[in-house]
Amino acid sequence: MYQKFLTARSPVRLLEKGLHGGLGKGNLGLVLAGHGIGKTSFLVGVALDELLRGGHVLHVAIDQTVAHTRAHYDTLFGEMASNARLDDAPLVHADVERRRSIRAVSSGTFGSAKLREAVKIQQETGSAPVLVILENFDATRAGQDELAEMKALAQEIGAEIWLSVACPGEQVDGLPGALAKARDCFGVILALEPEGKSVALRALKDHENPDVSALRVALDPRTLLLTRS
Amino acid sequence: MATLELSKIRNIGISAHIDSGKTTLTERILFYTQRIHRIHEVKGKDNVGATMDFMELERERGITIQSAATYCEWKGNHVNIIDTPGHVDFTIEVERSLRVLDGAILVLCGVAGVQSQSLTVDRQMRRYKVPRLAFINKLDRSGANPRRVVEGLRDKLKLNAVLMQIPIGLEANFLGMVDLVTMRAMRFEGDNGERIIEEEIPTALRAEAEAAREQMLDAVSMFSDELTEAILEEKVTEELIRDAVRKGVLSLGLCPVFLGSAYKNKGVQPLLDAVNAYLPSPEDVQNTAIDLENEEQPIALSSDANKPLVALAFKLEDGRYGQLTYVRAYQGMLTRGQTITNSRTKKRVKVGRLVRMHANDMEEIESSAGGDIVALFGVDCASGDTFTDGSIEVAMSSMFVPEAVISLSIKNKDSKNQGNFSKALGRFVREDPTFRSAVDPESGETIISGMGELHLDVYVERMKREYGVEVETGAPQVAYRETISQRAEYLYVHRKQTGGSGQYGKIGGYVEPITDGSKDFEFLDEVRGGSVPNEFIPSVEKGFRSMIGKGRLIGFPVIGLRVVLNDGAAHSVDSSDNAFQAAARGAFREVYPRAKPIILEPLMKLGVEGPIEFQGSVLKTILQRRGTVIGTTEAEGFCQVEAEVPLAQMFGYATDLRSNTQGKAEFTLEFARYAPAPRDVTEELIKKYGTRVKGGDEE
Numbered sequence: 001m002y003q004k005f006l007t008a009r010s011p012v013r014l015l016e017k018g019l020h021g022g023l024g025k026g027n028l029g030l031v032l033a034g035h036g037i038g039k040t041s042f043l044v045g046v047a048l049d050e051l052l053r054g055g056h057v058l059h060v061a062i063d064q065t066v067a068h069t070r071a072h073y074d075t076l077f078g079e080m081a082s083n084a085r086l087d088d089a090p091l092v093h094a095d096v097e098r099r100r101s102i103r104a105v106s107s108g109t110f111g112s113a114k115l116r117e118a119v120k121i122q123q124e125t126g127s128a129p130v131l132v133i134l135e136n137f138d139a140t141r142a143g144q145d146e147l148a149e150m151k152a153l154a155q156e157i158g159a160e161i162w163l164s165v166a167c168p169g170e171q172v173d174g175l176p177g178a179l180a181k182a183r184d185c186f187g188v189i190l191a192l193e194p195e196g197k198s199v200a201l202r203a204l205k206d207h208e209n210p211d212v213s214a215l216r217v218a219l220d221p222r223t224l225l226l227t228r229s
Numbered sequence: 230m231a232t233l234e235l236s237k238i239r240n241i242g243i244s245a246h247i248d249s250g251k252t253t254l255t256e257r258i259l260f261y262t263q264r265i266h267r268i269h270e271v272k273g274k275d276n277v278g279a280t281m282d283f284m285e286l287e288r289e290r291g292i293t294i295q296s297a298a299t300y301c302e303w304k305g306n307h308v309n310i311i312d313t314p315g316h317v318d319f320t321i322e323v324e325r326s327l328r329v330l331d332g333a334i335l336v337l338c339g340v341a342g343v344q345s346q347s348l349t350v351d352r353q354m355r356r357y358k359v360p361r362l363a364f365i366n367k368l369d370r371s372g373a374n375p376r377r378v379v380e381g382l383r384d385k386l387k388l389n390a391v392l393m394q395i396p397i398g399l400e401a402n403f404l405g406m407v408d409l410v411t412m413r414a415m416r417f418e419g420d421n422g423e424r425i426i427e428e429e430i431p432t433a434l435r436a437e438a439e440a441a442r443e444q445m446l447d448a449v450s451m452f453s454d455e456l457t458e459a460i461l462e463e464k465v466t467e468e469l470i471r472d473a474v475r476k477g478v479l480s481l482g483l484c485p486v487f488l489g490s491a492y493k494n495k496g497v498q499p500l501l502d503a504v505n506a507y508l509p510s511p512e513d514v515q516n517t518a519i520d521l522e523n524e525e526q527p528i529a530l531s532s533d534a535n536k537p538l539v540a541l542a543f544k545l546e547d548g549r550y551g552q553l554t555y556v557r558a559y560q561g562m563l564t565r566g567q568t569i570t571n572s573r574t575k576k577r578v579k580v581g582r583l584v585r586m587h588a589n590d591m592e593e594i595e596s597s598a599g600g601d602i603v604a605l606f607g608v609d610c611a612s613g614d615t616f617t618d619g620s621i622e623v624a625m626s627s628m629f630v631p632e633a634v635i636s637l638s639i640k641n642k643d644s645k646n647q648g649n650f651s652k653a654l655g656r657f658v659r660e661d662p663t664f665r666s667a668v669d670p671e672s673g674e675t676i677i678s679g680m681g682e683l684h685l686d687v688y689v690e691r692m693k694r695e696y697g698v699e700v701e702t703g704a705p706q707v708a709y710r711e712t713i714s715q716r717a718e719y720l721y722v723h724r725k726q727t728g729g730s731g732q733y734g735k736i737g738g739y740v741e742p743i744t745d746g747s748k749d750f751e752f753l754d755e756v757r758g759g760s761v762p763n764e765f766i767p768s769v770e771k772g773f774r775s776m777i778g779k780g781r782l783i784g785f786p787v788i789g790l791r792v793v794l795n796d797g798a799a800h801s802v803d804s805s806d807n808a809f810q811a812a813a814r815g816a817f818r819e820v821y822p823r824a825k826p827i828i829l830e831p832l833m834k835l836g837v838e839g840p841i842e843f844q845g846s847v848l849k850t851i852l853q854r855r856g857t858v859i860g861t862t863e864a865e866g867f868c869q870v871e872a873e874v875p876l877a878q879m880f881g882y883a884t885d886l887r888s889n890t891q892g893k894a895e896f897t898l899e900f901a902r903y904a905p906a907p908r909d910v911t912e913e914l915i916k917k918y919g920t921r922v923k924g925g926d927e928e
Binding site: 065066067069070090091094097098101102103104105106109120121124125126127 | 384385844845848849852857858859860861862863864871904905
């Protein structure tokens with residue numbers, strides 16, 4: 001199975017172990033990191049992992065072009081395919097593209113209502129997503145109600161919804177104040193921080209588990225895949 | 230008429246989306262420049278139609294499909310307007326027009342903004358490095374928002390778009406604009422907006438105008454140090470700004486944006502002023518030709534009238550005055566009575582009549598200078614041919630002509646009309662390099678091929694209208710390709726001994742796929758020690774080449790094939806050119822199935838655009854057709870869907886889309902690439918081909 005090769009270095013494998021089963025359907029996941037650390041790459045990695053396992057993914061790119069987001073996927077896919085020395089990469093790639101929907105929207109109009117609409121269109125066209133990525137969504141401004149609404153949607157459709165928030169500085173100093181009240185909305189909160197020559201991934205919240213130290217891994221700073229060591 | 234000063238010529242195109250009002254704009258330009266004396270509307274109630282859309286078919290469909298050239302004069306400058314078609318199925322016409330343009334006006338609808346067609350047209354302009362101005366039209370319509378359109382130009386087309394004017398009022402209250410260079414307000418009065426009233430900027434707009442001017446100066450000063458200095462010293466003059474804008478436009482670094490409503494007769498004259506001020510004259514553009522005497526090396530042309538003539542025939546028309554050839558002279562002079570040489574056919578022809586065309590009317594002239602666009606009568610040539618005075622052998626660089634992706638068999642319903650049938654086909658082929666016509670040697674049917682279903686439809690229509698020929702059409706055929714998917718070795722001996730001298734040729738080597746798409750076929754000779762004598766190596770190549778026109782899987786051409794020859798043997802008496810060709814043919818038959826051949830199908834890039842509420846329906850039309858949705862972009866009530874869809878699934882798409890979106894969505898379709906066909910499609914094609922072979926077409 002080609003998927004095995006491709007997902008061997010996916011951080012999602014470790015997430016599943018370190019987090020007692022990963023994010024899980026019906027939950028919101030949040031990634032915190034400074035600017036330029038690789039939030040989007042990480043989320044694209046999570047999405048590709050799902051796509052390679054045959055699931056449908058809805059990627060909502062806020063204030064970005066489709067081409068920009070697609071380039072992220074193509075780069076990461078190219079990297080994974082060359083690592084795995086894949087012969088039929090073009091066919092696998094075509095497969096991946098078929099299950100992925102990129103939707104570019106403007107921040108002015110985007111919110112949980114828009115997301116619901118987008119999901120509905122996906123369902124109507126026979127490609128109900130099991131994973132939703134919100135790229136560049138400013139959760140700190142969305143307010144608790146919006147996030148609660150998104151969590152409700154995740155539960156309704158049985159999907160994981162991932163979003164990210166940019167932090168000032170390179171180190172993540174806990175959940176930003178604006179999100180403090182919304183902590184309960186998120187099943188999992190992760191932090192990405194530069195550490196030497198790699199990027200460290202650690203958990204700040206793992207569902208109801210008080211001990212979050214089980215997850216700590218080093219990722220390749222360029223691809224946000226697991227480093228070879 | 231005296232020879233024109235080059236600096237006073239403008240060869241411009243008006244490129245636009247189908248509904249952005251291009252034809253109306255052209256009509257107004259011709260009116261203000263006094264080429265026409267009455268204004269008609271597109272699809273007008275008076276049945277006259279806008280002057281540029283002179284073909285009946287276009288009139289009926291409300292679109293322009295022929296790029297007629299017309300000229301007019303504006304404030305002492307001589308402006309040739311090449312009307313470029315707005316539909317994507319006719320992009321070769323757009324491309325050919327762009328080739329002869331020095332600059333262009335990109336017309337955008339003030340409501341819909343940048344649409345998928347604008348993207349296509351803009352990409353083409355980029356390819357031919359055409360400097361452009363943007364004109365945001367229809368500001369009188371409800372929902373008009375020029376700033377949003379400018380954002381679209383910046384975001385989607387990546388143009389450094391800068392407003393040169395701001396509107397006074399919008400929608401029903403659209404009155405005119407403020408010119409940010411002169412800082413004067415302009416209103417348009419009179420029945421046809423022919424009187425321009427210049428006045429003080431309304432107080433309410435003062436602050437906005439100041440801010441917009443500052444933004445404009447910011448962007449424009451990038452192109453002129455003098456202007457930057459003048460801004461710091463607060464000594465900015467109109468001339469300094471215009472110079473800087475012109476520099477920016479010519480370097481393709483700036484796209485100044487003008488506003489108006491052609492329909493309401495507002496903003497057209499300032500746009501013409503901008504054409505004079507900012508778009509290049511033939512002097513400003515460096516054109517090159519290829520030297521046929523020197524391995525097609527590029528050589529620079531100069532508009533000097535004393536140099537040998539180089540002119541390009543870019544458009545043929547069979548009008549009511551007979552065959553008309555539009556040419557652009559790039560160098561030297563074209564004069565009546567002169568003998569010119571077609572560099573492709575080497576035929577010499579005499580220039581009988583030389584005319585300047587204005588849509589349906591014309592004006593006889595004696596001569597035309599380099600840089601100008603004129604038409605010739607009765608010259609037999611194909612579109613894209615180069616003419617010289619015979620003293621030099623050059624051609625204008627070959628134009629990019631895409632491969633045809635679809636074909637259709639056609640049959641004349643009335644055999645008495647066969648003459649017209651052939652005449653029509655002959656002319657279409659000469660006129661449009663992407664339209665091809667051939668007779669299938671197996672079935673004897675006439676096959677036409679082109680860039681899309683609509684492309685062929687239009688020619689079938691034109692046959693009926695212009696030549697009175699009704700044809701029956703067969704089902705459209707997709708141009709599949711075959712390729713191999715893995716390396717395979719071959720070793721083949723061709724031996725025949727039937728009395729007299731025999732035939733002997735032995736070859737060995739391998740075939741492998743060319744994966745980077747750089748070549749369709751490559752033959753490499755890696756024979757060491759002369760096991761295959763040098764004289765027979767071309768025979769081997771010829772043998773292989775003769776086999777790739779028709780693949781063994783479904784009979785379509787084989788592409789992406791590399792053949793390496795590295796071993797073999799010859800016989801001193803029995804080896805011959807024929808024997809080695811036969812050996813190669815045998816080797817191909819034998820090795821091809823082992824190299825795992827696959828079928829490639831043309832994938833089209835589809836862009837659909839429509840109101841957001843139809844998004845779901847649009848996506849369904851794509852998914853039903855084995856399409857891959859690349860992405861969806863939403864903006865202000867509109868959505869744009871990008872997708873890749875196999876051409877084989879696109880027949881009848883226009884109708885399907887229309888009925889699913891109440892006619893409110895539109896689409897563009899262009900060839901993207903060849904991609905492996907899915908298994909079920911492959912099996913079906915092979916089954917079909919197999920049946921046909923069994924049906925008696927076996928070689």
